[in-house]
Amino acid sequence: MIRPSLGVRWGAIRAYSKLTAEHYNVARGSYGSIEQSDLDFFKSIVPNGVVTDASDLEMFNEDWMHKYRGQSKVMLKPQNTEQVSKIMAHCNARKLAVVPQGGNTGLVGGSVPVFDEIILSLANMNKIRHFDPVSGVLTADAGVILQNADDYLRTQGFIFPLDLGAKGSCQIGGNLATNAGGLRLLRYGSLHGTVLGVEGVFATGEVFDGLSSLRKDNTGYDLKQLFIGSEGTLGVITGLSIICPPKPNAVNVAFLGLESFDKVQEAFVKSRSHLAEILSSFECMDASSLKLASHHCSLQAPLSDVHPFSVLIETSGSNSAHDEEKLSGFLEALMEEGIITDGVLAQDETQIANLWYWREFIPEASTKAGGVYKYDVSLPLPAMWELVDATNDRLIKQNLVGSTDEFPVVDTIGYGHIGDSNLHLNVAVRRYDDRVEQALEPFVFEFVAKHKGSVSAEHGLGFQKAHALHYSKSEHMIGLMKALKRHYDPNLILNPYKYLP
């Protein structure tokens, strides 16, 4: 079963964002400036991979949500690790700042420059290097697009252990750099467990040759783990090896309507015992999410009524008869015990794709009016939708929400991965407005800190959350992180103004 990828596309409304540096009043670091001799050197390393045309650079200077805009004058597109190494060694010697960039599908402004950082694009490093069908270990360049990796693996009877809405554009190296979680984490675990090896380049140009493909290797510190989730601040990921699960024979998807978030939690606890080893996704959406998606989509909604909460459950197993029996037993129990009000079970691949569409389209739908403020947080289950309600109330009280143009906010929506206690809180807006941002921050972060959650569950820190890190990490822990950063990147040239406060 292959779901249609929504990818991440530039919205129809093209609103030039303000320069990040001006909007947030950031001072440029004491980095070198690019001179002709630097360009000459780069051209000697990557003759066809030096981009300096301003219009060509435009979409790489800006994130896809039009929230952050940098001022880079140069993008480099190396084709192999050796070129990356030479580029980094030069930049380190010249103290030129660099922002590594994958598919540029991030949500926190981590992959675009702030000032004139060199954009180091991995797009031309896009080869599958090796696949072993006995062990299921894939080795590939960092710039391989996730969808391409997954498509290739499916021809071999396997799947990539990670899946997410941006799969049509995002790159697997970027997925590692941001420690992406996505839709399959519940079943296949995090990248810290599935990634077996990382090849990378430190700020100094030193190559990190950690491309092991062994499932077990206890020879020394597991340094590759530091690259996972470091958002290009410790080194540039150029390749990876990862253990991939066999493609499931049977995939089933159900879409359920529920009256309350309490019922959602009851359904989740029940799914753990009834579906256990075949449960591969448990996604939740509130009524506002689904209404927003309906508004921008001509497809018929899965259920005739919009319920306060909708849940999408996916099972992936090896025996379709067994899986269907488990799933129908589970759904019957939910109906009998009054946990769900309504539900539909996909009968074929098209229906499966359509049900998934309603979950995966929500992030895109939230941007359709013009823009979106996105928060990605971990919270204890009971507090998850308290945050959505509290945010909504706050924006209404401040008179920021309405159906006409004078109000910046269209609606506040919540959706997320129940199995991982991961909520995506989105505030859909007609335009970015400082009053909305001020209403949201530090309100959202304080709510999360109060409930001992994480201010970034899976989307990372980037530019947006660098200064919110203290809501989830102690001063001491931040100090340890800064020390590690200096250890590997003494001139602090990699992805500056981001990640750490």
Add this chain to the structure above:
Amino acid sequence: MIRPSLGVRWGAIRAYSKLTAEHYNVARGSYGSIEQSDLDFFKSIVPNGVVTDASDLEMFNEDWMHKYRGQSKVMLKPQNTEQVSKIMAHCNARKLAVVPQGGNTGLVGGSVPVFDEIILSLANMNKIRHFDPVSGVLTADAGVILQNADDYLRTQGFIFPLDLGAKGSCQIGGNLATNAGGLRLLRYGSLHGTVLGVEGVFATGEVFDGLSSLRKDNTGYDLKQLFIGSEGTLGVITGLSIICPPKPNAVNVAFLGLESFDKVQEAFVKSRSHLAEILSSFECMDASSLKLASHHCSLQAPLSDVHPFSVLIETSGSNSAHDEEKLSGFLEALMEEGIITDGVLAQDETQIANLWYWREFIPEASTKAGGVYKYDVSLPLPAMWELVDATNDRLIKQNLVGSTDEFPVVDTIGYGHIGDSNLHLNVAVRRYDDRVEQALEPFVFEFVAKHKGSVSAEHGLGFQKAHALHYSKSEHMIGLMKALKRHYDPNLILNPYKYLP
């Protein structure tokens, strides 16, 4: 289903080993020596936790295989993290060397001193701190014995994601420190994926407060990963949080006899498609392993004949009817296609326990004649038993193997985790003999390096393999590790003479 724990017990034959420092001609580092004022300080911190009696220290100075023996004069038994912090701060200021010790069940001499290092025992830090039955997250002291953690979790409907033969003695902090793999890795993944948080104390006494219990938390570098597998060389693990899987409703175990290792590999590939999500163990033992176990065990062997290879397969699932159907379909296919010669399926918990006994008793059986040389390596599947045969041939050619007392070697055996490409090569001996060691090293390490395997799959480096690290890691990588060690432990007081060359 609870299997009987074999634990790790001191052998009946008590052979004092040589002092590690003398046997391997190691020079003491320039550390401080313990004075009365140090003892006074320690007594002020842990009044009832300062052990100085030589006979009390004996079994903590030596590993259970009688291979390594240190000369510590002091063991400290703190009861909480604050005490560990004060002890470490003092030791760092005084440049006193420290070896953290859990259950002392390691196989590479990592948990015993070499000279007069202070033994820092975690045995008195043995409390379950918290368990959340909705998320399945356990938070506990590092000194909790693995069996106790698992027993507690079973009363809550969950299991610990790690299982291994030494569970009756080993401690969960030590499991993390050595990144133990064990019998369930195939199903539940490695500790890098299941551990959510680590609390630890650095050499300086600084507390590492990383005890997150969030499944997803992308706020900064994942520093806790550095503790996992660092064998007490970067810090002392004092607590941890870990995500635990639900206790499976149905557990089935089959024991199969096969004619060759090729057939074992065929059976493994088939198990991936037939058993898929319910396969929880795929363990292989050769004929010599089983003969050695039979020799020391009064229990009846599972199959009437000893086959060249035996395989133990375990499934763990939520629906016993489904699991039995999958398993019987799998076994029928194996018989029909001539992949297995004989097989038995456990009918009840006692039979399950008895079948597992044959796999878990092998490590202990290998020590019964007096001692054992143990190698734990990763190798590409086809090369796994080539190493066993080559080692056996080599020892025979050097006239070291025989059935009478004049020969040091009893037999060479192989067993391991097929799903993880992890072979345990054991040379059972009547006594430790330098000729055997010289025949084995660097032979075994060179074989592994030639086949791009790992010289330590799951048992770590400790004292035994510190100098073999270069067979699996480059000079550059070792340099990076040494730099990291200096970064966190500037006086190099934590677990010296180990881990790094």
